[in-house]
Amino acid sequence: MQLYSEHYVSQKTERFINKxxxxxxxxxxxxxENKLVLPNGCFNLAIVTGNGIEVHTSKNKYEMNEGIYFCSQMTNKVLVNIQPKTKVTIMQLHAWTLSMFPKYDLGNFTDSILKIDASELPFKIEINIDIETLLETINLYFEELSNANPNKNSIEKIADFIKSNEDISVSEISLTLKSSQRLLQIKFKAATGLTIKKYIQILKFRKSVDQMVNADLEKMSLTEIALYNKYFDQSHFIKKFKDVTKTTPKMFDPDSYFLSQKR
Structure with a gap:
């Protein structure tokens, strides 16, 4: 049995759901026990069946028994213990997806997990839903959402600018969107729980980790990885790496983590 697996949504649904x-x-x-998950700039909707899991974030310990849970943006590594006879199915939502539902203010919601009722979701799912039915359900819902909202809102636009240029400043984004920096910051934090600067830091960090894991470090030095991912130098990269993982890049053990599969 494969402990970790990934499943991919339709191309149109990928606008809102990463995987x-x-x-x-x-x-x-x-x-x-003691498996680790790194921040990646996404929210997670988790469906837990069986005996449950224990999750340690930088803020709290969560005992997640059978049910549905909404997981905020994480800013540090998360430790996970999975009980026997347990399965967790996790929907990874892009940072801007919740901005499509403006009634939610997530400004003070990071490194946290909240149990929710299935009736609170805009699409219908059950605890014991199989992966094929889940994919069908969310593809149907999010494809319709995309069709109904062909134009990107400001949160999605900000994320797009950052994805195409991680060195972009808030002032440059505000000029492009013809909006004040303060207003953009308030909107982005309310929608994601993160400042724009913190979101950029998380994306840079994950990009560098994925590159470390998938690259041959004998051929690519830490300095090259640091500069490629727009850190000032190797020391700056190591410091930021330790802030999240509490270890150095050289001591990083990929086998301890649930990491994205290379697509």
Whole structure:
């Protein structure tokens, strides 16, 4: 049995959903403990079945029994313990997806997890939903959402600017969008829980980690990775890396983490 797996949504749905990933210990007889997850600039909607999981964020410890949970943006690594006979199916939502539902103010909601009722979701899912039905359900809903909203709102535009240029400043974004920096900052934090600067830092960090994991470090030095990902130098990169992982790039063990598969 494969503990970690990834499942991909339709091209149109990818505007709002990055992917679905599963942690499957449903036929396991032993506790899987001390696995780690890194921040990636996304929200997560988690469906837990079975005996449950324990999650340690930088703010709190969460005992997640069977149910549906909304996970905020994470700014540090998260530790996960998965009970035997347990499966977690996780929908990874892009940072701007929640801005499509303006009644939610997430300005003070980071490194946190909240249990929710299925009736609170805009699409209908059940706890024991299989992956094929889940993909069908969310593709239908988010494709319709995309069709109904062909124009990007300011949060999605900000994220697009950052994705295409991680060195872009808030002042440059505000000039392009013809909006004040203060207003953009307030809107972005209310929609994501993050400042624009923090969001940029998280994306840069994950990009560098993915590059470290997928590159041959014998051929690519830490300095090259640091400069490629727009850090000032190797020391700056190591400092930011330690802020999130509490270890150095040289001591980083990918096998301890649930990391994205290379697509």
């Amino acid at each position: 679905i990933w599963c942690l499957d210990n449903s036929i396991g007889e032993s506790l899987i």
